[in-house]
Amino acid sequence: MAMTSERPLSPLSRSIHTYMSGLVLFILATLLLRPYSMGNAQATRMCPSLDNATIEQLQDALVTEQITSVQLVETYLKRIDEVNGLFHAIIAVDENSTAVARELDDLRKKGKTHGPLHGIPLLIKDNIGTLPLETTGMCGLSQENLYNSTAGGSLALKGARLDREATVVSKLRKAGAVILGKTNLSQWANYRCSPGTSSGGWTATGGQTFGAIIPNQAPGGSSSGSGVATALGLAAACIGTDSMGSIGNPAQANAVVGVRPTTGLTSRSRVIPYTEHEDTVGPMTRTVKDAALLLGIMAGKDPEDSFTKHIPFENIPDYVSSCKLDGLKGVRLGVPRASFANTKKPAAVSAFNAALHVLRSAGAEIVENADFPDYVDDIWTDDAKLVYALDFKTGLKQYLDHLEHNPNNIHNLDDLIRFTKNTPGEEWPKYDIGCWEFAASLPYENNSVPEFARAQARHLYHGTAGSITGAIERHNVDALVTLTDYGNHPAGAGGLPAVSVPLGFAPDDTPPKILPSGLAEDGPGFPFNIEFLGPAFSEERLIQYAYAFEQQTHARLLRRPYRMPTSDIV
Numbered sequence: 001m002a003m004t005s006e007r008p009l010s011p012l013s014r015s016i017h018t019y020m021s022g023l024v025l026f027i028l029a030t031l032l033l034r035p036y037s038m039g040n041a042q043a044t045r046m047c048p049s050l051d052n053a054t055i056e057q058l059q060d061a062l063v064t065e066q067i068t069s070v071q072l073v074e075t076y077l078k079r080i081d082e083v084n085g086l087f088h089a090i091i092a093v094d095e096n097s098t099a100v101a102r103e104l105d106d107l108r109k110k111g112k113t114h115g116p117l118h119g120i121p122l123l124i125k126d127n128i129g130t131l132p133l134e135t136t137g138m139c140g141l142s143q144e145n146l147y148n149s150t151a152g153g154s155l156a157l158k159g160a161r162l163d164r165e166a167t168v169v170s171k172l173r174k175a176g177a178v179i180l181g182k183t184n185l186s187q188w189a190n191y192r193c194s195p196g197t198s199s200g201g202w203t204a205t206g207g208q209t210f211g212a213i214i215p216n217q218a219p220g221g222s223s224s225g226s227g228v229a230t231a232l233g234l235a236a237a238c239i240g241t242d243s244m245g246s247i248g249n250p251a252q253a254n255a256v257v258g259v260r261p262t263t264g265l266t267s268r269s270r271v272i273p274y275t276e277h278e279d280t281v282g283p284m285t286r287t288v289k290d291a292a293l294l295l296g297i298m299a300g301k302d303p304e305d306s307f308t309k310h311i312p313f314e315n316i317p318d319y320v321s322s323c324k325l326d327g328l329k330g331v332r333l334g335v336p337r338a339s340f341a342n343t344k345k346p347a348a349v350s351a352f353n354a355a356l357h358v359l360r361s362a363g364a365e366i367v368e369n370a371d372f373p374d375y376v377d378d379i380w381t382d383d384a385k386l387v388y389a390l391d392f393k394t395g396l397k398q399y400l401d402h403l404e405h406n407p408n409n410i411h412n413l414d415d416l417i418r419f420t421k422n423t424p425g426e427e428w429p430k431y432d433i434g435c436w437e438f439a440a441s442l443p444y445e446n447n448s449v450p451e452f453a454r455a456q457a458r459h460l461y462h463g464t465a466g467s468i469t470g471a472i473e474r475h476n477v478d479a480l481v482t483l484t485d486y487g488n489h490p491a492g493a494g495g496l497p498a499v500s501v502p503l504g505f506a507p508d509d510t511p512p513k514i515l516p517s518g519l520a521e522d523g524p525g526f527p528f529n530i531e532f533l534g535p536a537f538s539e540e541r542l543i544q545y546a547y548a549f550e551q552q553t554h555a556r557l558l559r560r561p562y563r564m565p566t567s568d569i570v
Contacts, residue, residue, distance in 0.1 A: 047570050050075060050233045052557075055120055055290045058236055062108070062119050067569055069101035069108075069119030072236075073178055076121050079565035080181070080234050086563060089219075089228040091126050091153065091206040093181035100178050116293060118176030123235040125226050126182040126206070127152040127189050128281065129166040129270035152272040153187040153203025155426055156419045161405035167267035167305070168239065168281050168298045175297045180235050183225030184209045187431075189241060189274045190222040191392050192420075194434025195380045199517040200224055200249075204426045210519070212254045212561040213505075213527055218519040220253030222246040226284045227254040231561050237285040237294060241271060243278040244379055244492030248500040251284055252484045252529035255502045255556050258284050259291045259543070260488075262536045263495030264307035266298045270402065273395030275388050276307065276447075277456060278492045286556065288501065288547040292319035295539065310536075317540045327548035329363030333532075334370025334477035336467075339377075340486040348528040351504035352483055355530050358552050359481070364545075370475035372490065374466035379489045381462075383455040389439035390447040397446075413440055463494025469535050479542060480533040487531035497539045499546040502556040503530040525559060 047066045048057040061067045077093060084090045094100075104119045124130060151157040164170075169179065184206035190198060200221030201209030209224040211217030212231035219228050223240025227250030230238045240247045242260040251258025259282045266281040273279060283294035296319045301308040335356065343349060356366050397412050410416050417436050420426045444451065464470065467490035471480060480487070484500045491498040505525050512523035520526075530549070532542045 049568050049570055050079065051560075051564060051568070052233070052286060053236065054287050055117070055236050055285075055293055058120060059116065059118070068105045069121075069178060070098060070105055071569060072119065073097050073101040073121050073180065075567055075569050076180055076235055078567035079232070082565040082567060083232060083234075083563060086210070087212065087228050087232065088201075088207045088209045089184055089225040089232065089234065090123065091182045091184050091203070091225070094179055097121065097178050097180050104176060104178065113176060115175035115297070117172060117297065119178065120176065120236045121178045121180040122172060123180050123183050123226065123229050123238045124169060125185055125223050125238070125240050126203075127185060127241060127272035128169060128239060129162045129164070130169055130179060130182065131162060131165040151205055152189065153185050153205050154420075155204045155423055156408050156410045156416055157403075158205060159405070159407045160403050160410075162270055163402050163404050164270060166270040166281075167302045168271075171298055171300070172239070172294075183223070183229055183238055183240075185224055185226075186221035186246075189243065189246060189272065191274045191388065191435050193432050197432060197434065197516075199431070199515075199519070202431065202517075204423075213559060214520060214523065214525050215562055216518070216520050217526070218253065218515055218517070218521045220250030223250045223258075223284060227251055227256055227258070230254065230256045230284045230286060232564060233286075234565070237283060237290050239281065239294070239298075240284045241279060241281050242492065243274045243280075245488030247282050247284060248484045248488040248491075248498055248529070248531060251500045252527055254561075255505070255527040255529075255559070256284055256286055257288050257291050257502070257546075257550070258282065258500040258529075259295055259539070260491055260498040260500075261295060261299065261539060262497045264305070264310050265497075265537060265539065266295075267300070267302035267305040267308055269302055269304040270399075273392065273399055275391035276395055277387065277391060277460070278495055280495070288499070288543060288550045289320060289323045291499075292323055292543045292547070295319050295543075312537055319540060319543050322540050322544040323547040324544060325548060325551055326363065327544035328359055331364045331479070331545060332367055332477040333359060333364050333479055333481045333545070334367045334471055334475045336371045336375070336471055336480055336482055336486070337369055338371040339375050340483050343483070343485070345483075345485075345506070345522065345528065347506045347510060348483055348485075348503070351528060352530060355503055355549070355553070356481075359549060362548055362552055367475050367477050370471050370477055370480065372467035373470040373474060374462065375490070376462045376466070379493070381459070383459040384493070385438065386442070386452065386455040387447075387459050389435070389442055390444055390449075390452050392435075393439045393442075394446040394448075459493055460495075463490045463492065463496060468494055468496055468533050472535060478534075479538065479545060481545075482531055482533065484529040484531040487533050491533055494536075496536055497534055497542055499532045499539075499542045500529045501531075501546045501550050503528050503553075504555050505559045527559075
């Protein structure tokens, strides 16, 4: 992409260049990024490339009749067809999405729209419930949508049908979104194999997802396909789920934005569970503002998810209005440096230190050594294992009870274990079922026993008073800022929000690191993200800080995925 204008380097750009080698690219990226924000009237009339198009830009193009939703859907489907055989990011596409888009285009012509996502195609992680649109559906379709995939990547639930779709999906549809299809993931959101033995992004139904940036790259999990599809521009944005890094991890691996909402801010109703005390549904996007828009649509109370009753406000905040260029002025940000003192990614630390200078230059006060009072690096403590096992055992049965059609008669964990062992496509024992076998071995049938409550209290402490909220209160800061690798797990344990934003890429001399799966986890060009952490329901502030940082850096544009689709709307 050529530069569209030449401007003198800002003081922030000069500062970044001073603090981090190779950041000439960083400066170039800031000049490349926005044909929409440079005061060029002709540029604002151009339809943006789907490589980097934002939801706002696409909606502007739809409103001004530069494009139609049908064109958008058809082009995204072409892009998926081009590259999905290489990346395996998409499990299935909605056969009726073009018809849905046509109905939405017709409504727009009549002066009617459903909301801010009217006609915007999205992809949904395959553990989030979707249903066919019946003839009496939102768009008044004349034919039934035959697409129905909510299997968590497992053959056990292939062809199963829920009694209704997930609350978050219903909200997205109500806002006008076109559900383009379902993204691949780590099977069962990464609760199947023994810790350390799974291959992130692998499912029996979707195969192995590969990361977008480097060939043969581990994609991050468990929202693997959502991260890859976002980076490749296979939809306007994607939806993922997070328990202890399942959004932040693939957001980092694919150099995109990921928002892990507070557990309970978005409903998990009709979402395949992992652990109800940590699970949450959140957006994965190319920009912070897009994530803010989607979060505001998905958030809210749901009688079928008791955790949402803890939302402390009657009206969901306007998260988009938090996206302010001066959002870092007067903010105190703590750095829990001890938590990543032993990292084996020195380039990431260098980039992080440069980012701190950017934050200071933008008006933030950086409080160094705002360390966690009682940090536990190992996420698989005995308490955690018990919590995850009993939550999964309990939640799985409750989820299966909502199936109207259950072709393989999977009604509990024992049924699932039996099916998986006896179905060749599930690739057992290559991919073991250690987590399930541990859960099945416990003498407790659900998470209502006193032993669970005690373990959960101790586990919760390590995500709240022992780490994030403890550090925030002890050092009197507004939020914490750290490398994504070191914010994911405490945020998950505490059920707390985290916003992950692209920070940079590993230099060419970075030694490769190959996982047992054969996928590369580190090496030349690998991405790293910065993460903003805060107390429960502080998304409004975290988005404000993340947006202001993003607008000073635009680090995502430093490196393109190694293979991009060529089909485009322009």
